[in-house]
Amino acid sequence: MAQEELRKEETLAMRNRLIGQSCKLFYSEDPVKIVRARGQYLFDENGKRYLDCISNVQHVGHCHPAITKAAAAQMDVLNTNSRFLHDNIVLYADRLAATLPQKLCVFYFVNSGSEANDLALRLARQYTQHEDVVVLDHAYHGHLMSLIDISPYKFRKLAGQKEWVHVAPLPDTYRGIYREDHPNPGQAYADTVKDLIEDVHKKGRKISAFFAESLPSVGGQIILPQGYFPKVAEYVHSAGGVFVADEVQTGFGRVGHHFWAFQLQGDDFCPDIVTMGKPMGNGHPLACVATTAEIAGAFTANGVEYFNTFGGTPVSCAVGLAVLDVIVEEDLRGNAVRVGAHLKDLLTKLKARHEIIGDVRGVGLFLGIELVIDREKKTPATEAAAHVVKRLKEEDQICVSTDGPWENVLKFKPPMCFGMENAELVVQCIDRILTVTSLMTPHRLEVNTTSHNISLPPGKCSLPEDDILKFHTFIIQNK
Amino acid sequence: MAQEELRKEETLAMRNRLIGQSCKLFYSEDPVKIVRARGQYLFDENGKRYLDCISNVQHVGHCHPAITKAAAAQMDVLNTNSRFLHDNIVLYADRLAATLPQKLCVFYFVNSGSEANDLALRLARQYTQHEDVVVLDHAYHGHLMSLIDISPYKFRKLAGQKEWVHVAPLPDTYRGIYREDHPNPGQAYADTVKDLIEDVHKKGRKISAFFAESLPSVGGQIILPQGYFPKVAEYVHSAGGVFVADEVQTGFGRVGHHFWAFQLQGDDFCPDIVTMGKPMGNGHPLACVATTAEIAGAFTANGVEYFNTFGGTPVSCAVGLAVLDVIVEEDLRGNAVRVGAHLKDLLTKLKARHEIIGDVRGVGLFLGIELVIDREKKTPATEAAAHVVKRLKEEDQICVSTDGPWENVLKFKPPMCFGMENAELVVQCIDRILTVTSLMTPHRLEVNTTSHNISLPPGKCSLPEDDILKFHTFIIQNK
Numbered sequence: 001m002a003q004e005e006l007r008k009e010e011t012l013a014m015r016n017r018l019i020g021q022s023c024k025l026f027y028s029e030d031p032v033k034i035v036r037a038r039g040q041y042l043f044d045e046n047g048k049r050y051l052d053c054i055s056n057v058q059h060v061g062h063c064h065p066a067i068t069k070a071a072a073a074q075m076d077v078l079n080t081n082s083r084f085l086h087d088n089i090v091l092y093a094d095r096l097a098a099t100l101p102q103k104l105c106v107f108y109f110v111n112s113g114s115e116a117n118d119l120a121l122r123l124a125r126q127y128t129q130h131e132d133v134v135v136l137d138h139a140y141h142g143h144l145m146s147l148i149d150i151s152p153y154k155f156r157k158l159a160g161q162k163e164w165v166h167v168a169p170l171p172d173t174y175r176g177i178y179r180e181d182h183p184n185p186g187q188a189y190a191d192t193v194k195d196l197i198e199d200v201h202k203k204g205r206k207i208s209a210f211f212a213e214s215l216p217s218v219g220g221q222i223i224l225p226q227g228y229f230p231k232v233a234e235y236v237h238s239a240g241g242v243f244v245a246d247e248v249q250t251g252f253g254r255v256g257h258h259f260w261a262f263q264l265q266g267d268d269f270c271p272d273i274v275t276m277g278k279p280m281g282n283g284h285p286l287a288c289v290a291t292t293a294e295i296a297g298a299f300t301a302n303g304v305e306y307f308n309t310f311g312g313t314p315v316s317c318a319v320g321l322a323v324l325d326v327i328v329e330e331d332l333r334g335n336a337v338r339v340g341a342h343l344k345d346l347l348t349k350l351k352a353r354h355e356i357i358g359d360v361r362g363v364g365l366f367l368g369i370e371l372v373i374d375r376e377k378k379t380p381a382t383e384a385a386a387h388v389v390k391r392l393k394e395e396d397q398i399c400v401s402t403d404g405p406w407e408n409v410l411k412f413k414p415p416m417c418f419g420m421e422n423a424e425l426v427v428q429c430i431d432r433i434l435t436v437t438s439l440m441t442p443h444r445l446e447v448n449t450t451s452h453n454i455s456l457p458p459g460k461c462s463l464p465e466d467d468i469l470k471f472h473t474f475i476i477q478n479k
Numbered sequence: 480m481a482q483e484e485l486r487k488e489e490t491l492a493m494r495n496r497l498i499g500q501s502c503k504l505f506y507s508e509d510p511v512k513i514v515r516a517r518g519q520y521l522f523d524e525n526g527k528r529y530l531d532c533i534s535n536v537q538h539v540g541h542c543h544p545a546i547t548k549a550a551a552a553q554m555d556v557l558n559t560n561s562r563f564l565h566d567n568i569v570l571y572a573d574r575l576a577a578t579l580p581q582k583l584c585v586f587y588f589v590n591s592g593s594e595a596n597d598l599a600l601r602l603a604r605q606y607t608q609h610e611d612v613v614v615l616d617h618a619y620h621g622h623l624m625s626l627i628d629i630s631p632y633k634f635r636k637l638a639g640q641k642e643w644v645h646v647a648p649l650p651d652t653y654r655g656i657y658r659e660d661h662p663n664p665g666q667a668y669a670d671t672v673k674d675l676i677e678d679v680h681k682k683g684r685k686i687s688a689f690f691a692e693s694l695p696s697v698g699g700q701i702i703l704p705q706g707y708f709p710k711v712a713e714y715v716h717s718a719g720g721v722f723v724a725d726e727v728q729t730g731f732g733r734v735g736h737h738f739w740a741f742q743l744q745g746d747d748f749c750p751d752i753v754t755m756g757k758p759m760g761n762g763h764p765l766a767c768v769a770t771t772a773e774i775a776g777a778f779t780a781n782g783v784e785y786f787n788t789f790g791g792t793p794v795s796c797a798v799g800l801a802v803l804d805v806i807v808e809e810d811l812r813g814n815a816v817r818v819g820a821h822l823k824d825l826l827t828k829l830k831a832r833h834e835i836i837g838d839v840r841g842v843g844l845f846l847g848i849e850l851v852i853d854r855e856k857k858t859p860a861t862e863a864a865a866h867v868v869k870r871l872k873e874e875d876q877i878c879v880s881t882d883g884p885w886e887n888v889l890k891f892k893p894p895m896c897f898g899m900e901n902a903e904l905v906v907q908c909i910d911r912i913l914t915v916t917s918l919m920t921p922h923r924l925e926v927n928t929t930s931h932n933i934s935l936p937p938g939k940c941s942l943p944e945d946d947i948l949k950f951h952t953f954i955i956q957n958k
Contacts, residue, residue: 019586032563034557068554072547072554080762085487086490113788145600309757310591
């Protein structure tokens with residue numbers, strides 16, 4: 001393929017005509033056409049370079065030559081399905097096993113995090129012979145019908161909550177029901193799951209699984225309080241259920257010191273099922289479910305074959321192996337530790353200077369900055385977050401996006417080769433944008449907390465008129 | 480990756496330990512390790528060559544250099560997600576649109592046929608606001624939870640039939656309720672769907688979709704009677720439902736004269752949703768849903784984003800475009816017409832000489848040979864079919880497999896570069912194997928039609944003892 005065959009307007013017109021409009025574009029008002037990428041950089045059709053702070057799929061960097069080489073070499077030799085014996089699938093499973101607690105020793109290869117979570121749900125139900133699932137509020141586990149059912153982020157907007165789904169509070173120590181000032185938020189949040197399970201039992205129902213992202217992502221880049229997972233696992237096991245850790249967004253060393261984010265909850269903690277996806281193939285459709293011999297055995301015992309056409313092909317596994325190699329060879333976990341710590345440190349300093357930054361949180365290269373209208377009430381600064389995203393794109397060619405129930409959390413989950421200088425640049429740019437914004441809206445911003453509409457105060461400010469006009473226009477357009 | 484890093488026994492031992500045993504191996508008693516493939520040939524670790532009659536995924540041939548080249552070139556340049564504008568996705572959608580009736584003009588790219596069928600179900604329900612689904616008996620639409628629900632082939636062995644699922648008879652004119660001798664089997668089978676819909680309405684329920692493979696594959700390589708789809712579509716539309724054609728196994732020119740198998744049902748017939756998968760990326764995980772502007776519009780109207788992480792990436796679409804190019808450049812549809820006709824002709828001649836062949840059916844390179852113990856009762860010759868598969872592998876290095884509710888249908892869906900000489904070889908080999916088998920079991924085979932156990936008669940036969948021994952052993956092992 002040529003890098004650009006169509007003019008951007010043609011591409012956009014064809015996209016609007018041919019691709020389902022539920023498939024949204026980034027920056028939908030003025031979408032970006034990207035024709036080339038390398039490492040942590042994206043390039044548009046005019047050669048303009050963007051710094052990518054959000055592509056966690058391109059884990060070891062966009063278009064890493066080692067990954068391309070491994071894929072092409074294997075494509076040239078063999079790419080059958082996993083019904084034939086092949087070395088790649090077993091070597092890859094073995095390498096993955098080495099990153100996990102010993103108990104998680106059986107693997108199923110699939111094509112997407114969604115397929116992995118759907119299979120995890122099947123495994124949990126088959127093993128426990130129970131039906132019900134406990135999930136965290138605002139969770140997102142995938143686009144499939146079965147996963148919309150267990151994703152409050154989606155089902156609230158669609159078919160609603162099924163009788164077998166139970167939503168536990170998001171253990172968010174910044175704005176949740178138990179906060180930093182609580183003596184033991186991990187225990188307190190775990191107790192909400194315990195209470196929920198008791199309610200489920202009172203209804204004569206039984207828990208098959210507790211399903212959670214190891215670090216809730218769509219929920220707002222949440223870092224779970226210590227002790228939460230082990231306690232929840234204890235309660236879930238007592239109820240005869242299994243613990244599923246969704247590592248689709250967080251696995252493969254993103255958190256730095258640990259290979260898996262669930263390991264942040266202590267060396268003794270081990271889920272019963274782990275699902276993985278996005279970063280696994282650096283863009284190649286590759287995902288996996290890891291589980292115990294007991295759970296896998298129960299699934300086998302039903303006597304029905306599980307066949308996934310493209311799951312675990314020689315090419316997929318060659319790509320997966322190459323990704324693991326690059327993580328080690330380039331010390332990307334070490335980089336995530338160093339750059340992540342520096343970025344968090346810089347953002348924390350920024351917080352001291354900008355009232356609008358309510359919280360800075362994160363671990364490794366998984367970070368969030370929560371913007372609030374006022375620090376006491378923690379009113380989400382949704383429009384301001386969107387404004388920062390837009391300005392970063394337009395003025396600095398930096399791609400950042402928002403998450404959280406109010407879309408007021410700026411999230412960072414860049415390719416793992418993200419550098420110190422990248423961290424410094426993005427913080428400088430956010431500083432500049434927030435300075436401008438706060439001058440325009442100096443604490444007098446009136447906020448309707450129901451609709452989150454913002455009315456700008458009539459007072460004058462010392463900024464150029466077009467900046468104010470842009471901000472007004474932006475806010476009006478986004479109402 | 481080296482072609483073979485482990486000895487075969489090690490690979491097998493690791494596979495047994497590390498990969499879920501629900502993921503079955505071909506020839507499970509003596510699995511084959513394949514290390515290399517090209518065109519329609521597979522090569523094991525000793526360089527032994529197998530003729531591949533079953534890999535419909537490797538549509539344009541294993542490891543086609545044009546596909547590898549396209550994938551590697553795009554991997555080297557860019558592989559972001561579809562939230563950024565890119566030419567490949569729109570150019571590919573445009574090329575697919577050109578193969579379909581004009582009405583099917585909106586596309587959603589996903590990673591597997593299963594993801595495509597799950598999305599089709601969501602689209603149908605969102606558009607119709609109805610819940611129920613009519614499916615064909617013995618159908619298989621994928622491994623996801625939502626699809627097991629609409630796959631009698633799976634749900635009968637698992638969770639059972641949901642109240643919103645309704646099973647219509649498989650329009651099999653060989654052994655179904657209406658056969659070749661019926662004056663209008665297409666109408667008669669369509670009327671069974673009409674009756675089913677009436678029953679559904681009597682229960683106060685409403686049809687969202689009729690879901691069918693354009694040529695039922697797991698059902699036994701079934702060729703649907705003329706007029707069936709148009710009539711069914713009429714009834715389904717009257718009930719406010721939509722018609723979903725599952726082309727995951729049958730699309731992309733496999734049937735030769737037509738690009739899509741649903742087109743065998745007449746130029747005027749057009750489904751409301753078409754799903755595609757397996758052959759689309761020649762092994763790369765790539766699948767798609769095509770639908771009408773109205774159905775896509777209803778899906779957009781719910782206001783919820785549909786994001787598929789790996790769906791429609793620049794690499795997936797580059798691969799998809801390359802597959803379309805090769806189909807044209809190498810006239811693979813013409814090849815499917817010519818070789819398929821020759822293979823069918825040879826098999827039909829074989830039928831005249833072997834009582835065990837009850838039926839030969841197919842179109843293009845989608846063929847089935849149904850083996851029966853006796854032609855009148857059509858008792859499925861399940862063990863004989865397994866025996867043929869095993870002999871073809873062991874003696875001739877030919878890979879064929881079985882399908883159908885009784886696993887008595889030998890199926891052919893080879894890479895589309897399958898040649899005349901391949902067709903002739905496979906027919907010669909089947910002829911030889913059936914000759915041996917029939918000498919051993921000359922119409923005196925006693926058959927227990929319930930369990931399909933076969934007791935060999937005590938009578939002598941003129942074959943070498945070890946052949947008879949092998950057959951006995953085989954039958955005992957497979958009881």
